[in-house]
Structures are given as structure tokens and as C-alpha cells.
Amino acid sequence: MSLKNASAPGILASTLVVLFTACSKDSSAPSSADTTATNTPPVMVIKVPTGLDAPPIPADNPMTEAKVELGKMLYFDKRLSRDGTVSCATCHDPKMAWADHRATSEGVDKQLGDRNSPTVLNAAYMPEQFWDGRAASLEEQALGPIENPVEMGHTIDELVKNLAAVPEYQKRFREVFGTEVNKDGIVKAIAAFERTILTGNSPYDKYKAGDTSAMTAQQIRGMELFNGKGECATCHTPPTFSNGKYYNAGIGSDKPNPDPGRKKHTNKDADEGKFRVPHLRNVADTAPYFHDGSVATLAEAVRIMATGGIDNPRLSPVFKGLKEVQFTDEEIADLTAFLEALSGEYPIVEAPELP
Numbered sequence: 485m486s487l488k489n490a491s492a493p494g495i496l497a498s499t500l501v502v503l504f505t506a507c508s509k510d511s512s513a514p515s516s517a518d519t520t521a522t523n524t525p526p527v528m529v530i531k532v533p534t535g536l537d538a539p540p541i542p543a544d545n546p547m548t549e550a551k552v553e554l555g556k557m558l559y560f561d562k563r564l565s566r567d568g569t570v571s572c573a574t575c576h577d578p579k580m581a582w583a584d585h586r587a588t589s590e591g592v593d594k595q596l597g598d599r600n601s602p603t604v605l606n607a608a609y610m611p612e613q614f615w616d617g618r619a620a621s622l623e624e625q626a627l628g629p630i631e632n633p634v635e636m637g638h639t640i641d642e643l644v645k646n647l648a649a650v651p652e653y654q655k656r657f658r659e660v661f662g663t664e665v666n667k668d669g670i671v672k673a674i675a676a677f678e679r680t681i682l683t684g685n686s687p688y689d690k691y692k693a694g695d696t697s698a699m700t701a702q703q704i705r706g707m708e709l710f711n712g713k714g715e716c717a718t719c720h721t722p723p724t725f726s727n728g729k730y731y732n733a734g735i736g737s738d739k740p741n742p743d744p745g746r747k748k749h750t751n752k753d754a755d756e757g758k759f760r761v762p763h764l765r766n767v768a769d770t771a772p773y774f775h776d777g778s779v780a781t782l783a784e785a786v787r788i789m790a791t792g793g794i795d796n797p798r799l800s801p802v803f804k805g806l807k808e809v810q811f812t813d814e815e816i817a818d819l820t821a822f823l824e825a826l827s828g829e830y831p832i833v834e835a836p837e838l839p
């Protein structure tokens with residue numbers, strides 16, 4: 485349960501309303517490229533939380549309210565799985581900070597995957613998706629779980645047929661894309677919805693904006709360690725707290741059959757055991773930790789990072805350096821407290837009524 489956020493349901497509800505209301509003021513949203521439709525729907529302006537810039541929007545998938553609404557339906561629709569038991573929200577549950585609390589996720593036929601389910605919050609900011617970066621966009625990412633045999637176990641062609649049999653979906657695809665139900669529209673709508681699932685305005689952001697009472701003395705000490713001695717910000721770079729790059733921290737390298745990480749995607753030995761730096765906003769709400777979900781508490785995850793990860797032949801040089809630096813228990817607690825200050829508001833979207 486996300487205690488910090490659950491304590492402020494009013495704020496969350498209003499955040500959500502704003503997210504789905506088009507504002508008229510300026511914006512970094514792209515000008516509408518959709519000249520084919522006769523009455524082009526207004527491009528939706530994303531409400532960007534304090535502390536972050538607007539996420540990039542691909543030119544060929546402009547944001548519209550109707551598209552986001554369709555994407556929301558698909559996100560919650562269990563038709564996306566072969567046997568109708570699993571939706572995106574099963575493993576990325578809005579009420580669990582858009583992740584789940586399992587070490588590795590459970591898909592169709594109760595099959596366990598081998599990686600921890602990352603949060604969808606702020607995924608829009610990441611230049612590449614998945615722990616190993618194998619998808620270049622949210623659009624490309626969305627196909628992955630649908631066709632993954634241990635996640636949704638479906639095929640996109642079958643799914644297109646299933647959805648095309650539902651008049652409500654037929655109508656909405658025609659309205660949003662001017663087409664029949666197709667693969668391109670399915671992934672574009674889901675990606676557009678995900679670009680509204682943002683988090684910010686945390687105690688850290690309020691502190692940065694000048695409210696010096698927003699963080700405790702311990703959190704401020706933790707921030708100094710994070711930026712200084714801990715070198716955490718080298719990889720967990722603000723404002724998203726990820727530089728989007730890949731490093732070997734050795735997590736899982738001491739277990740049988742370690743995950744090859746990015747090597748699985750690039751086939752390069754140098755990428756063995758490398759994973760994308762996770763972004764750390766709301767990290768206090770997304771236990772367990774690391775690509776294999778092997779660590780139950782945030783304090784333990786911080787301790788492993790601060791002591792230079794887990795030794796293996798390809799450990800990244802930054803972690804080797806951290807092995808030379810000593811941290812007291814109090815400093816580990818300070819770093820952990822700082823990460824708790826990164827939990828901000830986020831939308832808790834309820835499942836819409838499905839056709």
C-alpha cells in the first residue's frame with residue numbers, strides 16, 4: 485500500500501481531473517500533425533507535475549483526450565490476454581504505485597516471469613523501455629507483454645480480431661484513428677494513456693522550489709550524500725533520477741543462471757549483467773527491488789548500492805569505486821530517508837467501464 489499517497493486522496497483525485505482536462509494555456513505539446521481527419525480533435529495538453537519537464541511526445545502519436553480514454557480502456561481490459569485473466573493493470577496496478585508487490589510478476593496460467601515489474605509512473609521519460617532497453621518507445625513496449633507467453637500469452641492478430649468484434653471498440657478506433665481496430669492503434673492508444681501517468685511534486689520538488697521545510701534534516705543530509713560521496717546522482721540523475729543508461733551492479737550475479745541483462749538484447753559480452761538505471765520517484769512505494777525483485781526493503785537496496793553492488797567480473801567501475809568508500813548505518817538511513825522524499829502525487833486511475 486502506498487501510505488504517503490493514500491493519505492491524500494483528495495489531492496490525487498484533483499490531480500486526475502486536471503490530467504484529463506485540456507488546458508488552453510501554452511504548451512510544449514506538439515502542434516497537431518493530424519490533418520487527415522475532417523474535424524481534428526484538439527491536442528491534449530498534459531498536466532506536468534512540479535519538478536519535471538513535459539515528457540517527449542512522438543510526432544506520429546499526438547495526444548488527444550479520446551485517444552487517452554481508449555488507451556485507458558485497453559490498459560484495464562483483460563481481453564488483452566489469451567484467456568481473459570490478465571490486464572496491464574494486473575502487474576502495473578495504479579493502487580500499488582503502478583507496479584505490483586511481487587518479486588517477479590504472475591501472468592496467464594499463473595506463470596511467473598523472471599523480472600520484477602517496473603512502475604509505469606514516469607515511464608514516459610525513459611529513452612528506452614524494459615530493464616534491458618529492448619523497446620525504443622512506449623508504443624513498441626506495449627506489444628511485448630501482449631505476446632509474451634508468460635505474461636498475456638496472446639497474439640496481436642487474435643487480439644485485433646477479439647477487439648474488432650466489440651462494437652464499442654470499433655466505434656472508438658474509427659473516431660480516434662479513422663481506422664478499423666488494428667495493432668498500430670492499440671499500441672498508440674496505450675502509449676498515449678501512459679504519457680499521462682506522471683509523478684512529481686514530492687517533498688524533494690517542494691524543497692527545490694524553495695519550501696525549505698518540505699524535507700526533514702535527515703532527508704537533506706541524505707540528499708547531500710546522494711549527490712556527493714554516494715555518487716548516486718551520476719546514474720540516478722534528477723529530475724527523473726535515472727540517466728537512462730545501463731550498468732552492471734552485480735545484482736543476481738551470485739545466483740545460479742544470472743539474467744544476462746542487456747546482453748540478451750545487444751548480444752555484446754560487454755553488456756552482460758547490465759540493466760537500465762531505474763528512475764527512483766516513488767521508489768519507497770514499489771518494493772521489492774532490483775530487476776529480479778530480490779531485495780525486500782528500500783534500506784537494504786540502498787545499502788547494496790552504497791557498498792558498491794555485488795562483485796562480479798563485469799562490475800561497473802563506479803561501483804568498484806564505491807567499494808572503497810565507507811558508509812555508516814546512519815548515512816544509509818539518511819540516504820533511505822532522502823529517497824522517501826521522492827514520493828509525490830500520482831494519479832490513481834480507476835478501471836473504466838468496459839464494453
Ligand code: HEC
Nearest residue numbers: 571572575589590591599600601602607613614615629635
Ligand atoms: C504478467 C505481468 C505483466 C503484464 C500483464 C504487463 N506487464 Fe509491463 N512489465 C512487466 C515486467 C516483468 C516488466 C519488465 C520486463 C523486462 O524488463 O524484461 C514490464 C515492463 C513494462 C514497461 C517498461 C517500464 C520501464 O521502466 O522500462 C512498461 C511501460 C510496461 N511494462 C507497460 C505494460 C503495459 C502497457 C501492459 C499491457 C499491455 C503491460 N505492461 C502488461 C510485467 C507485466
Ligand code: HEC
Nearest residue numbers: 714715716719731735759761762773774775785789790802
Ligand atoms: C553506476 C550507476 C549507479 C550508481 C552510482 C548507483 N546506482 Fe542505484 N541502480 C543502478 C542500477 C543499474 C540499478 C538496477 C540494478 C539491477 O536491478 O540489477 C540500480 C538500482 C537501485 C535501486 C533499486 C530501485 C528499484 O526500483 O528496484 C535503488 C533504491 C538505488 N539503485 C539507489 C541507489 C543509491 C542510493 C545510490 C548511491 C549510494 C545508487 N543507487 C548508486 C545504477 C546505479
